[in-house]
Amino acid sequence: MKSATLVLDNLVKTFGHQGEVRAVNGMNLEIHQGEFVTLLGPSGCGKTTTLRLIAGFEFPTAGQILLNGESLNDVPPNKRPMAMVFQNYALFPHMSVFDNVSYGLKIKRQSTDLIRENVEIVMQLMNLVGMGDRMPHQLSGGQQQRVALARALVMQPQVLLFDEPLSNLDAKLREQMRIEIRRLQQRLGITTVYVTHDQAEAMSLSDRIAVMRDGQLEQIGTPSEIYQHPVSLFVADFIGRANFIESSVQSRTDGQLTLELFGRSLTLLAPQGEFFAGAPVYLVIRPEAVRVNRQAGSWTGEVKQAVYLGSTVEYEIETHDHFISVVVYNPQEGDIFEEGDQMFLDLPSTAFHVLPRRTG
Amino acid sequence: MSEFITLRIREYRRLTQDGVLAIGLLLSIGFLGLFVVYPLARILSVSLSSEAAAVYQRLLAARGTWRVILNTLWMGLGVASAGTLLGFLFAFVQVKLDVPFKRFFNLIGILPVISPPFAVAMSTIVLFGRSGLITKQLLGIRYDIYGLDGLILVMAISFFPVAYLTLLGMMRALDPSLEEAAINLGAGRWRVFRTVTLPMLIPGIASSFLLLFVEALADLANPLLIGGNYTVLASRIYLAIIGEYNLNTGAVLSLILLVPSLTVFFFQHYWVSRRSYVSVTGKPAGHHQPISSPWVKWSLFALCLLVSGLVVLLYGFIFVGAVTKVWGINYALTLEHFHFVLFGYGSEAMIDTTLLAAIATPVAGLMGMLIAFLVVRRKFAGRNLVDFASVLGIAVPGTVVGIGFILAFNQPLWGGLIPKLTGTALIIILAYVVRSVPGSVRSGVAALQQVDTAMEEASASLGASSVTTFRRITLPLIKPAFLSGLIYSFARSMTSLSAIIFLITPRWRVMTAQILNEAETGRYGNAAAYCVVLIAIVITAIGLMYAVVGSTTGAERLVER
Numbered sequence: 001m002k003s004a005t006l007v008l009d010n011l012v013k014t015f016g017h018q019g020e021v022r023a024v025n026g027m028n029l030e031i032h033q034g035e036f037v038t039l040l041g042p043s044g045c046g047k048t049t050t051l052r053l054i055a056g057f058e059f060p061t062a063g064q065i066l067l068n069g070e071s072l073n074d075v076p077p078n079k080r081p082m083a084m085v086f087q088n089y090a091l092f093p094h095m096s097v098f099d100n101v102s103y104g105l106k107i108k109r110q111s112t113d114l115i116r117e118n119v120e121i122v123m124q125l126m127n128l129v130g131m132g133d134r135m136p137h138q139l140s141g142g143q144q145q146r147v148a149l150a151r152a153l154v155m156q157p158q159v160l161l162f163d164e165p166l167s168n169l170d171a172k173l174r175e176q177m178r179i180e181i182r183r184l185q186q187r188l189g190i191t192t193v194y195v196t197h198d199q200a201e202a203m204s205l206s207d208r209i210a211v212m213r214d215g216q217l218e219q220i221g222t223p224s225e226i227y228q229h230p231v232s233l234f235v236a237d238f239i240g241r242a243n244f245i246e247s248s249v250q251s252r253t254d255g256q257l258t259l260e261l262f263g264r265s266l267t268l269l270a271p272q273g274e275f276f277a278g279a280p281v282y283l284v285i286r287p288e289a290v291r292v293n294r295q296a297g298s299w300t301g302e303v304k305q306a307v308y309l310g311s312t313v314e315y316e317i318e319t320h321d322h323f324i325s326v327v328v329y330n331p332q333e334g335d336i337f338e339e340g341d342q343m344f345l346d347l348p349s350t351a352f353h354v355l356p357r358r359t360g
Numbered sequence: 361m362s363e364f365i366t367l368r369i370r371e372y373r374r375l376t377q378d379g380v381l382a383i384g385l386l387l388s389i390g391f392l393g394l395f396v397v398y399p400l401a402r403i404l405s406v407s408l409s410s411e412a413a414a415v416y417q418r419l420l421a422a423r424g425t426w427r428v429i430l431n432t433l434w435m436g437l438g439v440a441s442a443g444t445l446l447g448f449l450f451a452f453v454q455v456k457l458d459v460p461f462k463r464f465f466n467l468i469g470i471l472p473v474i475s476p477p478f479a480v481a482m483s484t485i486v487l488f489g490r491s492g493l494i495t496k497q498l499l500g501i502r503y504d505i506y507g508l509d510g511l512i513l514v515m516a517i518s519f520f521p522v523a524y525l526t527l528l529g530m531m532r533a534l535d536p537s538l539e540e541a542a543i544n545l546g547a548g549r550w551r552v553f554r555t556v557t558l559p560m561l562i563p564g565i566a567s568s569f570l571l572l573f574v575e576a577l578a579d580l581a582n583p584l585l586i587g588g589n590y591t592v593l594a595s596r597i598y599l600a601i602i603g604e605y606n607l608n609t610g611a612v613l614s615l616i617l618l619v620p621s622l623t624v625f626f627f628q629h630y631w632v633s634r635r636s637y638v639s640v641t642g643k644p645a646g647h648h649q650p651i652s653s654p655w656v657k658w659s660l661f662a663l664c665l666l667v668s669g670l671v672v673l674l675y676g677f678i679f680v681g682a683v684t685k686v687w688g689i690n691y692a693l694t695l696e697h698f699h700f701v702l703f704g705y706g707s708e709a710m711i712d713t714t715l716l717a718a719i720a721t722p723v724a725g726l727m728g729m730l731i732a733f734l735v736v737r738r739k740f741a742g743r744n745l746v747d748f749a750s751v752l753g754i755a756v757p758g759t760v761v762g763i764g765f766i767l768a769f770n771q772p773l774w775g776g777l778i779p780k781l782t783g784t785a786l787i788i789i790l791a792y793v794v795r796s797v798p799g800s801v802r803s804g805v806a807a808l809q810q811v812d813t814a815m816e817e818a819s820a821s822l823g824a825s826s827v828t829t830f831r832r833i834t835l836p837l838i839k840p841a842f843l844s845g846l847i848y849s850f851a852r853s854m855t856s857l858s859a860i861i862f863l864i865t866p867r868w869r870v871m872t873a874q875i876l877n878e879a880e881t882g883r884y885g886n887a888a889a890y891c892v893v894l895i896a897i898v899i900t901a902i903g904l905m906y907a908v909v910g911s912t913t914g915a916e917r918l919v920e921r
Contacts, residue, residue: 057817059370074373077820078829084821090814094836103832104822155822 004068004081004158004191006031006054011063013049013215019061023049025215027063034189036182038202041212042238047195048163050212054193055161056080067158083152084161088168089144091136097123097147098132104155122154125184142173149181153188160185162194166201178204199239203227211235229272233355236284243290243324245283246357249275257354259283261347262299262320271354280357287314287327289351294335297344303337313337319345368741385740388731392749394778395794399764400756403618406767407611415612429616432577432592435511436620439576440569442516447523447568449664455531458650459661461668468668469524471675472517474898476855477581478875479891481514482884483674485586486681486688488513493688506588514582517671519575523568530564549653563632570628577621578757580858581872585879593617594858597759601862607767614760625755681888688884697889706886709869714897716785716868717853720792724849727793728800729842733830735801736808737816754798758858765791766862783865791859796849803848807841808834846905851898 006029013024024046031037039047052058054065056077065072072080083104091100098119105115123129126146136144145165152160162181166174182205185192196202202209203223211218211226211234219231230236233244250258250265257271261283275281291297292315301319313331317324324345328334337343406412419425450469454462472480487494488505495503505513534557542552583595591599593613600609651657681687685694700706731750735743753761769781781787811834819829835842857872864870871894878887 055817055821057820061367077817078823078825080821082821084818086814086818088812088814090812090818092815092819092833103819103824107823107828151818151822161821 005033006159006191006193007066007069008050008054009064009066011050011053011065012061013046013053013058014061022215024053024060027212027215027217029210029217029220031191031193034191036185036192036194036205036207038194038196038206038209039212040196040199040202040209040238041218042197045212046215047197047212049215051084051161051163051193051195054159055082055084081157082159082161083155083157084163085145085148085152085165087164089136089148089165091144091147091151093136095136096132097128097134097136097139100136100147101132101151101154103151118154119150122150125153126150141169142177145169145177149184153184157190160190160192162192162196164196166196167198174201181205203239209239211238229353230284230355233282236353236355241287241325241327243285243287244355245285245322245324247281247283249277249279249281251277259354262322266349266352268349268352268354271352273354273356275354275356280359282355282357284353284355285347285351287325288329289348290324290326291346291348292317292326292328292335292337293344293346294337294341295344297346299345299347301343301345303339303341303343306337306339308336317343317345371740384730385734388727388734389746391727392731392746392752395790396749396752399761399768400752402767403611403614403760403764406608407615411608412612415608419609419612419616428591428593428596431508431590432594432617433620435508435515435583435590435592436573436576438508438512439515439519440573442512443520443572444523444565444568446516446520446667447525447527448565449660449667450520450524451527451531453660453664454528456651457657457660459657461665465664465668468671469528470521471671472519473521474851474855474895474902475518475675476875476891476894477518477579477857477872478585478879478887479678479895480518480674481510481582481585482681482879482887482891483677484510484514486884487673487677491688504588506586507590510586510588511582511590514586515576515579517674518582519572522571522575526568526571527561527564530561534560549651566632567628570624570632574621574625574628574755577617577624578759578858580759580861581876584876594757594759597763598861601763607763610763611767614757614763617757618760621757622755629751629755678888678891681884682892684885686885687888694885697885698893700886701889701893706874706890709871709874709890710893710897712785712869713854713871716788716870717792717850718901720789720796720853721846721849723789724793724796724800724853725842725846728797728845728849729804729835729838731797732801732804732808733834736805737813750801751798753794753796758795758856759861761791761794761859762862782863783867785868787863788860788868788870791863792849792853792856795856795859796852799848799852800845803841803845804838807838811837843905847902850901850905854894854898 008027008029011024011027012022015021015023027046027050029037039050041047049058053060056072056075060073067080092103095103101119101122102115105118110118119132120129123132126149128143128146128150131139131143131147136147139147148165165181166177169177178201185205194202194205206223208220208222209226210220213234219226219235221229226235226239230239230242236242236244245261247259247261247266250260252258252275255269257268257275259266259268259281266283299319301317301324303315304318304323305314305316307314308331311329313328313336315326315328315337317326326345335343447469450465453459453465454469484505486492488503488510490496490502490504492503492505495501495505538560539552539556542556547555577592578594580594580598583590583592584598587595593616597610597613597617600606600613680691682697683693683695684690685692685696701710728750731746734740735747735750756764765787766782769778769787772779781790815833815837816829819833820826824832855872857876860870861873861876864873871890875887875890875894878884878890
């Protein structure tokens with residue numbers, strides 16, 4: 001299956017008579033052959049519009065989309081070698097499963113035998129054997145989703161597009177489908193662009209995640225890069241949860257950064273980014289990196305809120321006029337606190353990430 | 361600014377990339393431009409020319425003209441009020457009351473749609489006229505039904521289905537929890553109705569009122585038959601053309617009639633109908649608490665029953681007239697009227713009309729669907745203009761359309777590319793199409809708005825061109841709307857009078873004109889027989905269309921969200 005490279009070059013899309021709504025505001029993105037890239041962001045960030053621009057259902061106000069180096073700007077959607085899986089599946093209600101899946105092949109004028117063969121292969125792939133004669137309304141949500149996927153895959157597209165395909169499924173089914181989609185994509189090696197607002201989905205599926213905000217790319221990187229080295233507050237807060245502690249740089253030497261933390265000094269080794277002495281910063285630490293102890297620790301704190309969730313316990317702890325969110329895994333193996341308890345906190349220096357802070 | 365132009369050019373280029381779609385666009389724009397806009401433009405140019413100035417002076421100086429204008433406005437107001445009230449009554453009984461015979465009432469509310477333009481008027485004359493069965497023979501009073509009272513009665517009954525259907529949809533879509541909230545806060549039934557229900561229905565009431573006003577102004581059949589000495593603009597135009605052979609006067613009067621008609625129509629179309637936030641899907645949004653107070657319940661029920669009885673009487677009596685020797689006077693049964701219509705001299709009209717309407721119907725249906733698709737699904741500069749032009753065919757009174765056609769096509773156009781059309785069958789077919797397309801477009805637009813665009817996008821992403829998508833995905837899903845568009849077109853064409861009255865010739869006879877003929881010369885029996893046959897043809901056609909366009913597969917149900 002031929003796979004493609006996709007390049008978004010300064011893509012802009014505005015809506016409204018005077019172009020007041022800048023849905024996509026200068027997107028630059030390079031997607032490599034066979035790569036799974038997710039466009040992740042809150043509602044209104046432009047991820048769906050970007051996907052529709054790639055598919056050809058919207059036309060760019062400026063900029064271009066290049067497939068294998070060639071511009072797609074004048075290519076209508078039905079001529080693009082891409083297949084899309086829609087949020088609500090968009091199965092043709094008046095056609096059987098077989099007719100739905102074979103629809104695109106009929107348009108390509110494949111012979112009846114070849115169509116039958118291709119459809120059978122892909123239906124097997126998607127665990128839909130024997131359902132060819134069923135009508136869409138007779139299928140469950142998960143089955144409908146698989147038919148939608150089959151319909152796209154049978155086209156052997158160069159690019160596969162997903163528009164929040166799992167948002168209509170229940171949690172368990174969502175997880176199952178996630179695994180299936182990833183497995184399929186890796187096996188078939190198709191360049192894939194996936195849109196979602198669910199960061200767990202993005203993290204589990206993607207080779208790289210493109211975090212979007214207000215029509216622009218905020219950060220692009222692998223899941224671990226995004227999680228461990230967010231370039232902005234927005235990314236740090238959007239992926240996973242984060243504690244932001246106000247601080248400032250006390251001194252900086254080669255490979256070391258000393259900052260102020262709750263009245264004491266904290267030294268970080270090899271932090272990323274340019275920070276000068278006196279610069280205001282945020283210290284970012286993830287809730288699961290904070291250690292709690294009843295007996296001893298670096299800082300004292302008081303538990304303001306405790307939520308027991310079975311596999312984890314989540315605390316809101318007040319220390320030095322700050323509220324720190326803490327998540328403890330396997331709580332049965334350690335101390336479990338209740339609201340009002342006094343306890344100790346440890347904030348390992350290796351768990352901190354530094355981000356610039358704007359004052360005023 | 362140049363960016364704006366570049367974008368527009370790119371839009372058009374994309375549209376034309378789809379070769380056959382581009383042809384469709386050309387076809388529909390060509391059709392609308394030539395057969396809707398051009399005739400109107402001719403009327404405007406004639407009625408605003410220098411020769412017309414003299415006509416204006418003469419007409420506007422005469423007190424008679426002002427009397428006619430006032431008559432028209434009064435009639436419009438009267439019919440609109442009465443019709444809206446009737447429609448409201450029937451809709452209210454359907455939705456809010458728990459009484460028997462609701463299905464019967466629903467049928468009554470829709471029945472007048474398929475009826476010929478003279479049926480009710482004739483029945484009314486025979487029943488309530490000077491020698492009326494009910495007025496003179498039963499009650500012994502001598503009542504002159506001709507005039508404003510007769511007009512309002514007949515037209516209210518003929519047109520109230522429009523109000524009924526509009527208000528029915530609105531009432532059904534009203535959120536019952538709003539009324540429940542008001543009750544919960546202590547409001548009594550009457551206060552709830554006055555402060556919650558009624559205000560939310562005002563867009564629907566206003567809509568109906570305005571629509572009925574326009575229909576009344578445009579109607580020709582009733583003023584001719586039962587208007588008596590009460591002349592209105594439509595009948596005055598008729599006199600100018602048929603009686604005086606004066607196209608100039610006709611054009612000038614048409615302009616005078618156009619002003620209130622178009623103003624009111626477009627006010628309703630663009631302002632009032634947009635202001636209703638309830639979607640008219642006909643699906644109940646929740647459980648409505650029926651009115652429990654017996655006084656209210658049964659008095660409204662009685663009123664409904666009374667009106668229904670009247671309607672049944674009026675329509676039923678037509679059958680009586682068709683099979684009796686002299687309608688209302690000699691009740692000896694006879695088949696001579698039917699013989700006249702079906703086999704005798706009158707059969708020609710029956711065959712001609714059915715043939716012409718049958719040709720016009722699929723054309724109007726497809727054209728309407730095409731325009732609806734372009735307007736709803738495609739963005740292009742001038743889309744609003746196309747939308748506007750597609751509605752003109754019905755916004756403009758029929759008589760005006762007729763005159764426009766005469767002015768536009770009574771000589772060859774473009775060096776003979778379009779020959780002289782007046783006097784041919786083609787011009788009648790074109791008139792039918794022009795009058796039916798708006799209804800087709802409207803039902804197409806409503807249906808398309810229910811179909812998820814994702815379906816069409818999915819088809820495109822699988823490689824289908826616009827035409828293939830339209831043919832294989834969209835059209836099957838809007839089949840019910842297409843079907844109702846066809847039925848509407850056929851019924852509308854068969855019962856059309858005002859648009860074609862100036863276009864018929866001895867070679868091409870139309871049933872409605874024949875009915876007028878027979879009625880005017882007192883041969884009510886033949887007229888009644890014509891009406892019965894016309895109704896029969898329309899009902900048969902409806903049945904045939906259901907059979908051919910196909911049983912609904914249930915797919916459309918799934919499209920509803």
